[in-house]
Structure formats: structure tokens, C-alpha cells
Amino acid sequence: MSLKLQSLAGHRSLYSVQDAFLSFRNAAFDADGNPTVALYSDGCLLDGGSRNCSVACRQPSLIFESTATLHNCLHYPVIAGALFNRKLESESLVIAASYGVGGEDADLPTIANTTTTAIQQCLTDYCDSTPGCSKAEASSQAGGVPVTVCNGETCYKHTKICQGVYAPVIDDIAGVGNGIALSAFGLLRLFDFWIYYVTIALFSCASGCEGARRKAQRARQIGLRYRVPNLISALFEFQKAQCFFMIAVQVAAIIVVQRGGFEAKNLQQLSNSFSATTLVAICGYLPVVFALLNLHGAGKCSWYILALSTVTVVISGVTAFNTRRFYPSPNDMADLKKVTGSWTSCGNKDPTTFCLSPRTVDPFNYPGGAKDIFIFCLVVLVFLIIDKIRTSPIFPTVRAKTTNHNSLKVIKSIPLGHRTMTQLSAVTRLSSVPSYYGRLDVRRKRALSNVLYACLWIAFLFFYCRAVYLLSTWINNQSGVIGPSTWTFGQIVGITVWAPSLIQYLYLETREFT
Numbered sequence: 453m454s455l456k457l458q459s460l461a462g463h464r465s466l467y468s469v470q471d472a473f474l475s476f477r478n479a480a481f482d483a484d485g486n487p488t489v490a491l492y493s494d495g496c497l498l499d500g501g502s503r504n505c506s507v508a509c510r511q512p513s514l515i516f517e518s519t520a521t522l523h524n525c526l527h528y529p530v531i532a533g534a535l536f537n538r539k540l541e542s543e544s545l546v547i548a549a550s551y552g553v554g555g556e557d558a559d560l561p562t563i564a565n566t567t568t569t570a571i572q573q574c575l576t577d578y579c580d581s582t583p584g585c586s587k588a589e590a591s592s593q594a595g596g597v598p599v600t601v602c603n604g605e606t607c608y609k610h611t612k613i614c615q616g617v618y619a620p621v622i623d624d625i626a627g628v629g630n631g632i633a634l635s636a637f638g639l640l641r642l643f644d645f646w647i648y649y650v651t652i653a654l655f656s657c658a659s660g661c662e663g664a665r666r667k668a669q670r671a672r673q674i675g676l677r678y679r680v681p682n683l684i685s686a687l688f689e690f691q692k693a694q695c696f697f698m699i700a701v702q703v704a705a706i707i708v709v710q711r712g713g714f715e716a717k718n719l720q721q722l723s724n725s726f727s728a729t730t731l732v733a734i735c736g737y738l739p740v741v742f743a744l745l746n747l748h749g750a751g752k753c754s755w756y757i758l759a760l761s762t763v764t765v766v767i768s769g770v771t772a773f774n775t776r777r778f779y780p781s782p783n784d785m786a787d788l789k790k791v792t793g794s795w796t797s798c799g800n801k802d803p804t805t806f807c808l809s810p811r812t813v814d815p816f817n818y819p820g821g822a823k824d825i826f827i828f829c830l831v832v833l834v835f836l837i838i839d840k841i842r843t844s845p846i847f848p849t850v851r852a853k854t855t856n857h858n859s860l861k862v863i864k865s866i867p868l869g870h871r872t873m874t875q876l877s878a879v880t881r882l883s884s885v886p887s888y889y890g891r892l893d894v895r896r897k898r899a900l901s902n903v904l905y906a907c908l909w910i911a912f913l914f915f916y917c918r919a920v921y922l923l924s925t926w927i928n929n930q931s932g933v934i935g936p937s938t939w940t941f942g943q944i945v946g947i948t949v950w951a952p953s954l955i956q957y958l959y960l961e962t963r964e965f966t
Contacts, residue, residue: 455534457544458490459551466778467519468719468808473611476526477601489527491551495520504552509567512574513799517789519806525571528553529564529606536560564606572608574798579610581795614807619721621728688752689953691743695757695764697949698736702764702771705729709774712783717791719808723778727926730775730815730822734919736768741829741836742912748836749905758840765833769826776816776823812929813922820918828915832908 480488495518496505508514509525516522534540535554548554579585601611708714709729716722744761747753793802816822 454539454541456486456488457547459547460490460492469806470614472519472523473601476603491524492520495524506552506563512570516798516801516803525567528567532560532564574803575610577795577797578613578803585613613804617720617804617807619724621724693949693953695760698764702736702767705771712781719806722780726775726778727815730772733768733772734822737765737829738825740764741832772822813926821922825915
């Protein structure tokens with residue numbers, strides 16, 4: 453039975469160390485039952501650009517420089533054995549020669565043994581010095597026996613090196629400062645709503661339902677008179693700060709995703725940073741649209757804040773869609789090849805640089821995740837825009853109806869005996885026009901508006917809970933994504949961007965005491 457070789461133009465950019473070991477373990481066969489081995493053309497490249505696996509596979513610094521070279525070198529002993537035993541087809545001989553395998557003076561058994569020893573020594577030294585690797589192997593097989601992967605007579609131990617890889621998200625994305633800044637914004641709203649029902653709950657036992665309701669109404673009136681104006685003013689300033697902050701964050705994220713600059717130490721960390729960026733994108737539309745809805749209900753939704761919020765939602769949506777799939781930029785992949793390690797047996801390379809585990813939780817496509825939240829926020833935003841256009845006084849139909857109603861109200865305030873003939877005829881004429889703001893119509897619309905706002909509030913509460921659940925699920929399933937955080941310049945900016953709004957709100961709340 454002869455071995456058949458295939459030459460592939462280039463490996464996938466997401467071809468990981470796990471994929472290389474899996475390909476080595478699972479032998480492939482052609483239609484005739486002959487074993488086949490695929491080699492990647494971008495592997496075994498030397499400094500001059502030439503390709504020679506017989507040279508590259510004896511240098512650990514080149515073996516672990518890319519997963520394409522690691523893949524080719526894992527299969528090198530199998531190919532060398534088949535070539536030494538004359539079990540390669542004519543076409544496969546040509547492919548082997550193009551990869552520098554064989555030759556008249558090549559000592560194939562020695563080169564194959566050197567390659568196997570070089571890879572095995574690196575795996576052993578790394579796993580012995582990394583607690584995560586040892587724990588992974590102990591949990592995989594009883595007694596902590598090293599996991600062995602074989603293909604024919606060639607075997608490798610300690611292949612669970614990627615189980616203990618340290619891949620925390622970049623601090624500027626998931627640090628303590630940004631976590632506080634992104635989560636605290638959604639907590640500032642509707643003081644009058646909560647104080648009403650909290651007061652009922654506190655006084656219902658002592659004063660009964662009616663007494664508790666009266667106290668709650670009194671507390672709410674005090675809040676509406678003194679606290680809510682300050683809160684709405686602070687919310688307006690918070691909305692502007694949130695929008696400008698998120699626009700800057702999302703634009704930076706889009707540029708980094710497209711051009712690189714995450715400065716990740718391994719492929720897993722880069723993937724985790726992509727997922728974290730998707731979660732940060734949610735903060736660019738969920739709290740923004742929620743605050744915009746509350747400003748709209750309070751009558752403080754100006755065209756300026758509406759346009760600014762719309763731009764923020766659109767840019768955040770672009771970020772979420774750009775990071776829905778993990779496609780690292782060429783610059784980030786080039787930076788990964790420059791990562792060094794402290795293991796001399798690995799050629800001062802880190803063998804886990806290109807480790808990548810499949811995503812167990814996809815923040816974008818997860819039920820109730822970034823995509824569903826964005827669609828919901830987009831629908832609410834369109835509703836707010838339409839309602840703003842419909843009620844805007846710049847449109848003639850609405851202005852005319854408003855003018856008619858106001859004129860009729862002024863005339864009816866004049867005693868009947870003091871009205872002129874022009875005013876009497878105006879009352880008849882204006883009363884025959886269907887009142888757009890009639891009392892019954894206003895009450896009906898107010899009731900429908902309250903029901904609609906209550907439904908939207910419940911929906912926002914649901915999606916807030918889903919976002920928190922998504923974050924906790926992602927952290928629990930992707931171990932090591934949150935490491936010991938350090939305060940960076942980006943996190944300090946993320947905290948201080950709220951300082952003007954907070955100081956203004958505290959001043960408004962405390963000035964009556966001073």
C-alpha cells in the first residue's frame with residue numbers, strides 16, 4: 453500500500469495547533485484505500501523564501517513559527533518512512549521533492565528521528581512547566597498519563613498543551629474601568645417609577661394598601677417636583693457622554709478589527725478579544741436606545757440627541773456585525789509569529805501561540821444575543837423617529853391642528869356675553885373640526901402610550917437580563933478570558949468621561965442644602 457501526497461496552496465488562517473494534531477491522528481484515505489497526507493505550501497519556509505522541510509523540521513524555532521510548518525513537520529516522519537521504504541507514487545515523489553523531503557544524500561531515518569525528538573522535547577518541557585497542561589492531561593486520562601497521539605509508528609505525548617493556555621481579554625476592552633463605565637450607565641433612570649412602588653412595598657404592612665398608596669403618591673409627587681427634573685437633566689448629559697464615548701470606542705474597534713492592533717499573545721486571546729468586542733458593541737445600542745426611550749417619554753428627546761443616538765446605534769451595529777466571525781487581520785497574524793517564549797527546546801517560541809478552541813458561546817448568534825438585541829433596539833429606534841416626526845411642530849398638519857385647538861380653548865375661556873360675533877363664529881367653525889387633541893382622545897392615547905411604554909420597559913428589562921446572562925455564560929464557558937486587570941489609560945478615560953455629568957447631577961441634588 454503506497455502513500456499519496458497532496459500539496460495545498462495554503463492553510464486556513466484559523467488553522468490551529470489542535471487542528472494540526474487532529475489531522476496527524478486521523479489518517480485520510482483516497483478512493484482506492486491508499487493513505488493520503490496533505491502538505492501546506494506556506495509551511496517549511498526558510499529565510500530566503502525557499503521551502504525545505506528537511507531543514508525547517510530540525511529547527512524548533514521554525515517548527516512552531518506557524519501551524520503550516522508544524523503540520524508538515526508532524527507528518528514528516530511518516531513521509532520519510534514511506535520514501536525510505538519506496539512506498540511513494542511517482543506524483544508523490546515530485547511533491548516530496550518540492551518540499552525538500554528526500555534527495556540523494558538525505559539520511560531520512562536520522563532526519564525523521566530528529567524531527568520527532570524536537571517536537572516531543574518542546575511539548576514535554578512546556579507541559580512540565582505549565583500547571584494547566586498537567587491538569588488537563590490528568591483529567592483526560594486516569595493517573596495523569598500523558599495523552600499520546602499516533603500515526604503509524606510515530607507518536608507524540610503531551611498534546612494537550614492548548615488546554616492550559618492563558619488567553620485573557622485585552623484590558624482596554626474588558627478591564628475594571630470599562631466594566632464600570634459600560635454597566636453603570638443602564639442603572640440611572642426612572643427614579644419616580646421605582647420610588648412609587650418601593651414606597652408601597654415598605655408601607656403596605658404598616659399602613660394598609662390605601663395608606664401605602666397615599667404615601668407612595670406623596671413620595672412620587674415630591675420626586676416629580678424636585679428629583680425627576682434633576683434626574684432627566686443628568687440623563688440627558690449622560691446620554692450625550694455615552695454616545696460620544698461609544699462612538700469613539702466603536703470606531704476604534706472597527707479599525708483594530710480590520711487593520712489589527714489587538715497585541716494578543718496567542719490566537720485564543722485574539723478570538724476572545726473579538727467576542728468581547730461584540731459584547732461591548734451591545735453597550736452601544738441597548739442602554740442608548742433605552743435612555744432615548746425614557747427621554748422621549750419625558751418630552752426631552754430633541755432632534756440633536758435623537759440624531760446622535762442614531763449614529764451611535766448604527767456604528768455599534770457595524771462593530772457587532774464585523775466581529776460576528778473570527779477573521780484576524782494579516783497584521784495580527786504577523787504579530788503572532790513574532791511572539792517569543794522562554795523554552796529553549798522550542799527555539800524560544802511559545803508552542804501555544806496558535807492554539808484556538810471552537811467557540812462554545814457565540815455572542816452574536818446566541819439566542820437573545822447581540823443580533824437579537826440589535827434588531828429589537830433598531831425597531832424601537834425607528835418607532836421613536838417616526839413618533840418624533842409625527843409630533844414635530846414643523847409639519848403643517850400637526851401645527852394647524854394644534855393652533856385650532858389652542859384658539860378654541862382661548863375663546864371658550866371668555867364669558868359667553870363678552871364674546872364678539874367673530875369669536876362666536878370661530879367657536880362654531882372650530883368645533884366642527886375633529887379635535888386631534890380632544891380630551892377623550894388624549895386620555896385614550898395616554899392610556900395606550902402608558903401600555904406601550906410598559907411593554908417596552910418589560911422588553912428592555914428582558915434584554916438586559918439576557919445580556920448579563922450572555923456575559924456570564926461566555927465567561928464560564930471560555931475559561932481564562934478575565935485575567936488580573938490592570939488600570940490602563942483607556943480604562944481611566946472610560947471612567948472620567950462620566951465625571952462632568954455626575955458632578956452636575958450631584959450639584960443639582962445638593963444645592964438646595966447649600
